[in-house]
Amino acid sequence: MNETLRTAVLLAATVTTGVLAGLFAAFAMAVMPGLRRVDDRTFIVVMRRINEAILNGWFALCFAGAPLLTLLAALLHLSGDGRPALPWIAAAGLLHAMALAITFAVNIPLNTALATAGDLDHIPAPATVRASFAPRWTRWNTARALTSTAALALLGYALHAGA
Numbered sequence: 001m002n003e004t005l006r007t008a009v010l011l012a013a014t015v016t017t018g019v020l021a022g023l024f025a026a027f028a029m030a031v032m033p034g035l036r037r038v039d040d041r042t043f044i045v046v047m048r049r050i051n052e053a054i055l056n057g058w059f060a061l062c063f064a065g066a067p068l069l070t071l072l073a074a075l076l077h078l079s080g081d082g083r084p085a086l087p088w089i090a091a092a093g094l095l096h097a098m099a100l101a102i103t104f105a106v107n108i109p110l111n112t113a114l115a116t117a118g119d120l121d122h123i124p125a126p127a128t129v130r131a132s133f134a135p136r137w138t139r140w141n142t143a144r145a146l147t148s149t150a151a152l153a154l155l156g157y158a159l160h161a162g163a
Contacts, residue, residue, distance in 0.1 A: 006076045010089070010162065013069035014155040016062045017092070021148035023062070024099075028145045032138045040126035043134065044114065051111045066148075067096035070155065077162065085162035088154045095151035099144045106140040 031050075035043050070093045077086045110133050117129045 006082055009069060009076055010073040010159055013073045014159060016066040016069055017152045017155055019062045020066050021152045024141055024145035024148050028142045040130045043130050044123055044126055045120055047114055070096055082162060085158040088158035088161055092151040092154040095147045099147045102140050102144050107137060110137045
């Protein structure tokens with residue numbers, strides 16, 4: 001097994017996981033608390049714009065890349081000198097799976113509901129729309145931030161364990 005490849009893939013998994021954890025944490029620590037201070041219509045408009053803007057190649061690279069690179073890192077560490085890092089990588093992979101499950105089961109459906117809640121000029125009952133979105137989205141985004149940050153810590157430790 002090429003040690004350089006194994007380390008490079010694990011490092012790439014760690015970096016993409018860090019970017020994703022940072023994104024989720026930024027929403028938990030700054031974006032959503034900041035949006036708590038705006039009126040209902042502004043909240044809806046801004047969240048819609050963010051949800052549109054985030055669908056880009058950089059986000060896709062990290063969102064899909066982090067779990068895929070973690071899986072590849074686990075496969076590359078199945079034998080030989082890579083075995084000491086494997087439990088940490090596998091645990092990070094499980095945390096990635098949890099974050100993906102949260103995203104697909106909760107955050108994406110809420111984003112879709114927000115996107116279809118009416119024309120921006122005529123949002124029926126914006127306070128109700130916001131109330132049905134913000135608390136649950138924020139709570140589960142915080143869970144994604146925590147699982148992704150824990151995955152980052154595990155991958156960081158795996159880099160150490162594999163050294």
